[in-house]
Amino acid sequence: MIATLFVTFILLLACSFPIAVxxxxxxxxLIFGDAPLSLESFTKAIMSGFSSFTLVAIPLxxxxxxxxxxxGISKRLINVAKLSLGNRTGGLGIVSIVACMIFAAISGTGSATVAAIGLIxxxxMLEAGYDRAYSASLVATAGTIGTIIPPSICMVVYAIAAGCSVTAMFTAGFPVGILVGAVLCIYCALSCRKRGYKPVYVKYTAKDWVKTIVEAIPSFLVPVIILGGIYGGIFTPTEAAAAGCVLGxxxxxxxxxEVKLSDIPYMAFRSVIISAPVMFIIGVSTGFGRVLAITQMPxxxxxxxxxxxxxxxxxxxxxNLLLLLVGTFMETNAAIIILTPILLPIVTALGINPIHFGMIMILNLAIGFITPPLGANLFMASxxxxxxxxxLAKTIWPWIGAMIVVLIIITYIPQISLFLPQMMGLLG
Known part of the structure; x- marks a missing residue:
């Protein structure tokens, strides 16, 4: 029975059928053959997956x-980062990384972060003498932070698949995302010094500082209100996503x-089109998970x-090796939905907290965003x-190495992921 389910699923994927199909x-x-459950129960499970309130956060x-x-929000965030970080070796690269970290607290996705920061x-960096491929690899890697620092769509998907708290996942993502950003900044500074990239000194007057910071205040209000509302108990993550839309x-x-009111309907439609496949996969995966549970496959x-x-x-x-391999060829959210029910019982049997494992999984799959042959961030940066x-597939490997260093640290020092959720009483 299990072999039938597994072989059929793999064959359909090999024939290029979509994950949900x-x-x-x-x-x-399997239902029509061995009948482990009725078609009606399978359909009801799918519908319960579609009706999840948490799922609404994804398109929002x-x-x-x-x-x-x-x-124009990303532009203002970059201007603030330049004030304090631009005048040093590797300064523009470090500014790009820090700007990706800040924008990650708004966008929730990797490719959007690459586009918003990379276009600026x-x-x-090219004007300052940076190599084009190096610059693109830097931004592609920094864009992975968009899936790690909350609010992250991948964290929402994992929380649904694992049955854990979205807020706890968001809280765990902060120190992990900051560690990723710090390691990337260190590598950037060292590699820029080795490459001979000179600092671009710009003298900022007090007036420049005041003007830049005042202009950026609305931009910084967005993550403060969204995340402050979640952790303060004012919003659920889904309500916070709606508040982010209104603020945006x-x-x-x-x-x-910098956006016309007439552009809003198209942007909303585009967001629904982008989100629909992910939401469809989640809904169908609820029914698939019911089948897995009945067959006791996990x-x-x-x-x-x-x-x-x-x-x-x-x-x-x-x-980790399995997740790194999967991340190179499978869409991230689909990988989370399929593998979480299989891997979570294994790690929990060894006493590993589901929140800690969630950060391990998301960081692994974030590395997949920059790993050939199907790195989504690489395609965007290209x-x-x-x-x-x-x-880019040749120049990205040192950056992947830096990310793997962080992965090893996060894997074997669970308190990095867990100390904030524990402090806030989110681990039960």
Whole structure:
């Protein structure tokens, strides 16, 4: 029965069927054959997945990130970063990384962060003498922080799949995202010094400081209100996403005036189109998960793996290698939905907290955004920098190495992920 489900699913994927279609057909093939549950129960499970209130946050965060990226917010954030970080070795690269970290607290996605920051910073780095492929690789890597620092769509998806708190995941993402950004900044400074990139000194007057900071205040209000509302118990994550949409419209249309009111319907429609496949996969995966639970496939896989080794260090190495491999060819949210029900019982059996494991999984799959052959951030960086994808596939490896260093630290020092949720009483 389990072999039938697994083989059918893999064959359909190999034939280029979409993830959700493969899950549906494999499940129904099993239902009509061995009948582990009725078709009615399978359909009800799918509908319960579609009706999740948390799921509404995905198109809302997508819309908020889109309008803020086009509304001049990223430009103001970059200007503030330049004030304190621009006049040093690797300064423009560090500014790009820090700007990605700040914009990540607005956009919730990696590719949106790459586009919003890269369109501004890559030309500036080129003008300062940076290599084009190096600049594109830098921004592509820094863009992965968009999936790590909250609000993150990947965290919402994982929380739904794992049945854990979205707020706890968001809280765990802060120190992890800051650590990623710090390691990337260190590598940037060292590599720029080795490459001989000279600092671009710009003298800022007190008037420049005041003007730049005042202009950026509305931009900084967005993450403060969204995240402050979540952690202060004022908003649920879904309500915070809606608040972000309203703030984005107000700031982009009426404050900075870089988006027209007539553009809003199209941007909202585009966000729904982008989000619909992810939401459809989540809904169908709820039914697929019900089938998996009835066949006891996750527990059998967990017992099989734990039969090989119960050493948590070795087991986490194997899981990291699997996730790194999966991240190179599978869409991130789909990978989270499919693998979480299988891997979570294994790690929880060893006493690993689901929130900690969630950060391990998301960081692994974030590395997949910059890993050839299907790195989404690489394609985005290639498009905006006009560097061939093949060239970026060669220059990205040192940056991947820096990300793997962070992955190792996060994997084996769980308190980095857990100390804030524990402090806030979110781990139960």
């Amino acid at each position: 493969s899950q549906s057909f494999a499940s129904m093939f 965060f997508t819309f908020a990130g889109d309008i803020m990226g086009k509304g 910073m890559i030309p500036e 419209v107000i700031i982009s249309v009426f404050v900075y005036k 527990s059998m896989i967990a017992e099989g793996i734990l039969g090989i080794t119960s050493n948590s260090v070795l087991l986490l190495i194997l899981i 498009e905006i920098s006009r560097v061939k994808f093949e060239t």
